[in-house]
Amino acid sequence: MAMSSSLGSFLWRPRLGRCARALCLAFLGLLLAAGAVRAADAFVTGTEDLPLMPGLAPVAGAGLVFDTPQGRIVEAYAKGSSGREAVLDFYAASLPQLGWQALGRTSYRREGETLRLELYPEGGALTVRFYLSPG
Numbered sequence: 001m002a003m004s005s006s007l008g009s010f011l012w013r014p015r016l017g018r019c020a021r022a023l024c025l026a027f028l029g030l031l032l033a034a035g036a037v038r039a040a041d042a043f044v045t046g047t048e049d050l051p052l053m054p055g056l057a058p059v060a061g062a063g064l065v066f067d068t069p070q071g072r073i074v075e076a077y078a079k080g081s082s083g084r085e086a087v088l089d090f091y092a093a094s095l096p097q098l099g100w101q102a103l104g105r106t107s108y109r110r111e112g113e114t115l116r117l118e119l120y121p122e123g124g125a126l127t128v129r130f131y132l133s134p135g
Contacts, residue, residue, distance in 0.1 A: 044076045045078075046063060047074055053080075053086075055081065055082045055086075056082060057080060058076065059076075059078060063075040063077050063130075070135075071112060071133070071135075072113070072132065072133075074131070074133075075129065075130070075131050075132075076129075076130045077128065077130070079122075079125055079126065079128070080128075082126055088105055091117060092105070095108050098110075106119075113132055114133055114134075115132050116130075117131075
């Protein structure tokens with residue numbers, strides 16, 4: 001299986017330390033080996049470094065990606081039948097392994113970026129809004 005050029009360029013960024021790089025590869029390998037996700041679905045739409053929880057699917061056409069002088073802004077949506085606590089538990093367990101520091105149950109910070117998770121139940125499904133911004 002070939003590594004996408006965007007994933008490859010992320011993993012070899014100078015600012016990404018050897019340990020963080022190894023953790024990213026190990027985490028992605030675990031997800032792929034478990035058959036939980038396909039390589040194309042491994043990350044939240046618009047990112048190369050934010051894992052998409054197994055059981056969530058990207059919402060096509062929703063969200064935005066924008067680069068600013070201060071950093072990137074990404075708004076993406078994913079939907080699935082997972083419960084709120086399962087989603088929060090997944091990100092609480094996986095994001096710190098990728099260098100994210102928890103600021104609360106639904107917000108994280110890493111290298112000058114802040115990530116907020118917003119969860120919206122909709123008739124038996126759950127929509128997750130991922131908002132990544134500088135700061």
